[in-house]
Amino acid sequence: MVEQHQQELKKQLWNIANTLRGNMSADDFRDYILGLIFYKYLSDKLNRYADELLSEDGIQFAQVDEKTDEGKEILGAIKEEALDKLGYFFKPSELFHVVAQAGVDGEFILDDVRDVLNDIENSTMGADSADDFNGLFDELDLTSNKLGKTPDARNKLIAKVLEHLDNIDFHLESSEIDILGDAYEYLIGMFASGAGKKAGEFYTPQMVSKLLAKLVTMDNPNLKSVYDPTCGSGSLLLRVAKEANNPDLKFYGQEQNPSTYNLARMNMIMHDVHYSRFDIQNDDTLEQPAHIEQRFSAVVANPPFSADWSANPLHLNNERFSDYGKLAPKGKADFAFVQHMIHQLDDNGTMAVVLPHGVLFRGAAEGHIRQHLIKEKNYLDMVIGLPANIFFGTSIPTCVLVLKKNRKADDDVLFIDASQYFEKGTNNNVMRDADLKRIWDAISTRKNIDKFAFVASPKKLKENDYNLNIPRYVDTFEEEEIVDLSVVSAALVSIDRKILTTDMEVKGFCEELGIDVPFEVKR
Structure with missing residues (x-):
């Protein structure tokens, strides 16, 4: 009912x-x-x-x-x-x-x-x-x-x-x-699907939201707080609440777009979240962070892909970025968001972030930051490749990075290639419950699965020079079937004989009727 x-x-x-x-x-x-x-x-x-x-x-x-x-x-x-x-x-x-x-x-x-x-x-x-x-x-x-x-x-x-x-x-x-509240979110999603990139920037598809929420609550269902530095309409924060086991969970977020910021606050209230349990702020998170002194049990985000930011050298004096020695490029703020989120994460928390595939293998400053996160910090826990064209307004393939601060020195990194598991839609591809279950089963077992999952040791990551491109770890290569030319030749001869037999039958039929044969029969 x-x-x-x-x-x-x-x-x-x-x-x-x-x-x-x-x-x-x-x-x-x-x-x-x-x-x-x-x-x-x-x-x-x-x-x-x-x-x-x-x-x-x-x-x-x-x-x-x-x-x-x-x-x-x-x-x-x-x-x-x-x-x-x-x-x-x-x-x-x-x-x-x-x-x-x-x-x-x-x-x-x-x-x-x-x-x-x-x-x-x-x-x-x-x-x-x-x-x-x-x-x-x-x-x-x-x-x-x-x-x-x-x-x-x-x-x-x-x-x-x-x-x-x-x-x-x-x-x-x-x-x-x-x-x-769910009907309200349904409308937000429907408007996003009809409005292109502008709307897509503040709406995360339901299955992706569910995946991120399950990832950050997996080891801590009783988490006390969740934070999203690019919270959009707030749907991702609210999704975490459905996976968590705390009716008093507190929500924190920041959103740069004023109308979307208002939408997020409305969405909280529509879901009966008391005003004392959420703190959503309106500003540029990278330039003017509103919760910089706070730490959160879970951090989730679907930041705008490869966004512009100032990359001001003064940021190297900021505690969010100073330890890395380099800043994310001016035209690709992806790792700047990752660094910011790590800063806001508490020591026992989990963060999950959706990013474009380029963060896995791009070099220069991004390669330096990526290596520092893995080799020096040892924060990376999982890399999950998602299908292409599942976000409104962009068809690029994306991935989810999961990071934790409490990992041990010899802990491995789980790679999952879920890029081929989806349902093709009219405008966008759609991840199904079965696709999410496949991912979750691989996370739960954390074992190698042929052509789907691979558990990489620190040594393996080093051998690949900290390049995280998923095909380096998950072998999805399908061998082409070897063609036997002698079999093909025999088949062609058989077809040719069949045609000849048919031609002779037509010739005989025409002769019986006393009419001309409509083609020349060759032996």
């Missing part, structure tokens, strides 16, 4: 988004539809919570008169409780259903929507939740021409969105709380 409810909810939300966005790009409409779904979620949650508080008085939150002294007193008491429990508050007249109904009645509601979104944010000023709600709705520009050329056209579109969303029952039992 729960799964059916979830699938129906996903279908409804995507149909609304697809129907109403018109000529607007998926990437542009994303911020509006997801922001308004979030408004409805906050509204329904506040309404239920306030009704519980007022149940003994026999009244409902929507019935409180905001203009009377008694009503103001009641709302003041509810606000105090709501800010502590939920982190936000707004008035009954600002409930989603009230505003949506006004739109159905033909009223101009754009100003009302803008005001309530501002009031939600303003209600948190001075509260512990202020940082998590600050600027949360900045990307919902209700004056944008993308919504329509005139105020009336924009109002009509927003009114339709609210009307459709108001007709969906979002009420969920506490045990089903993730249904809406």
Whole structure:
């Protein structure tokens, strides 16, 4: 029943988004539809919570008169409780259903929507939740021409969105709380698939997220904290929570893109993560790290592949990079992210990061850093090759590196080549549950598997000059079948005789009918 409810909810939300966005790009409409779904979620949650508080008085939150002294007193008491429990508050007249109904009645509601979104944010000023709600709705520009050329056209579109969303029952039992959050992530993924690289930069495919989450919780299911330096919409952090065994897990992340940063905070709240349990910051992680003094039980990331960064020589004085002696190239920040993540990892933690294949074998500064990580630090634990074309917006093959700080000197490195195990999709290849299980079985046994996995000793890595290119370790070469030319020759002679026999049969048949043979028969 729960799964059916979830699938129906996903279908409804995507149909609304697809129907109403018109000529607007998926990437542009994303911020509006997801922001308004979030408004409805906050509204329904506040309404239920306030009704519980007022149940003994026999009244409902929507019935409180905001203009009377008694009503103001009641709302003041509810606000105090709501800010502590939920982190936000707004008035009954600002409930989603009230505003949506006004739109159905033909009223101009754009100003009302803008005001309530501002009031939600303003209600948190001075509260512990202020940082998590600050600027949360900045990307919902209700004056944008993308919504329509005139105020009336924009109002009509927003009114339709609210009307459709108001007709969906979002009420969920506490045990089903993730249904809406998962539907929200489904929408993020659907928008990402339709919006190309820009959206793909903040969305990690489900199976890849699941793999990373299982990797960092494998030896520590009770981990206390998880950190993602390029957290995007936050889906990877939330995936770790599903694999972990700690309901009080704390989430930390940083995201450079403002709209995606807002999306990550919304996503946390939609998954019922209390504002005190997450700390998501908006800035460039490599240049302005927000959590530099903290260490985390698990670190996961899907950084933008081969991104530009400053590579400022002053970074060599930074404790994240100083020990390596060289910086990642200006046009390829991949190893800069790896170094940053290692710095944030605690001594008993595990980190897993998705990177382009080039990090395995590129030379110069990257080769130097790679060798230092393996030879001097001994942090590398696994290299997993993934199929090509599984990320939105790019078809390049990728890999997962797993690193730990608590490895022993003679510990081996596990190489897995999972590049050939996937289902071919319309736009992107897809990793299946069976493909993930194949990888996980190899990790669990940590033994050589013909054409799939290889356990490399420190000596083997040294022999390869610390080049991690997977074919150097996992032999996937398939021998070509040897062709016996005498067999081929005999087959050709047989075919030729068959043709001749057939020609003679046709000649005889034609002679019986008294007609000309349509070709010359050669012996």
